[in-house]
Amino acid sequence: LIEILDNTKTNYQLNTNVTSITRENDFFLITYNNGHLIKSENIILSTGGDSYPETGSDGSGYKLAVKLGHSITEHMGGLSPIETHEKWVRKLSGISIDAKITIKADKKKISTTNSSIMFTHNGLSGHAVLDNSMLIEKHLRQNHNVKLELDLAEDYNHEQLDQKLLDDFKEHPTWGLKRYMHEYMPKSMVTTILEQLKIREDTKLNQVSKKDRYKIRDNLKRLEFTVKSVQDKHRMVTNSGVRQDQINPNTMESRLVDNLYFTGELIEGCGMCGGFNLQKAYSTGVLAATTIKGVKR
Helix, strand or coil: CHHHHHHCCCCCCCCCCEEEEEEECCEEEEEECCCCEEEECCEEECCCCCCCHHHCCCCHHHHHHHHCCCCECCCCEECCCEEECCHHHHHHCCCEEEEEEEEEECCEEEEEEEEEEEECCCEEECHHHHCCHHHHHHHHHCCCCEEEEEECCCCCCHHHHHHHHHHHHHHCCCCEHHHHHCCCCCHHHHHHHHHHHCCCCCCEHHHCCHHHHHHHHHHHHCEEEEEEEECHHHCCEECCCECHHHECCCCCEECCCCCEEECHHHECCCCCCCCHHHHHHHHHHHHHHHHHHCCCC
16 A cells, blocks of 8 residues: 555655644645644545554544534444353353354344354354344343344254154164264363253263253253343444435535545444445445546446
């Protein structure tokens, strides 16, 4: 990037903060924290949101936008992991599984997806959690009780799974439970799950009681976690930003201030996992730049 800037003889300021932007006739006056002042006919605000503040995205762009008359939507992060009330998840930290995930708020289903879950030192992450973190946070703000239910045997209903367990236990009577449970989850996960069920992992299949078989069945169909919080400090993107209705989507130019443009995460809204937020940054940046250059695409 620096090479391109140098080749095009572009001036740039490093390690410098913009403290204010004001409008004076047909120009903007940009003031830096070192007292330096420059004029510009056009401005593109590309400050990002306030996720990963150590990289410079500290939310200062919001303040500049507000001082120029714009509104910022209610603050909310995006693509965030969650903390659960179940502390034993730390024993599973680093393990990833694919499952059918159902999210409920006050026992009402709000989302269902088939995706990946990753256990962390204090909760859950992975695509299923990250993509639904804003939905989860919305319900937590309404003081709803939010739970995640993992179905590790979605090909079977409760009755079918119970029959499968019976058949398998008869077919492999001398297998230990730890060996058998690997059919439904990673080996590294089995010990912790059986500990939570209070079932010995070395129990032979022909010695599993009806009560314990039901516990295994129910746990495979609904491995439940209660959300304590959305870990906003670990969010990957920011969903809040300058209101979209204050920006011309065809040019990225402000509808309130001529020759002022916004790009990327500074604009309200964010996408799911998969590069959509990077694409938003690239596309809005190109659109703003080509508009200023007078190039129509």
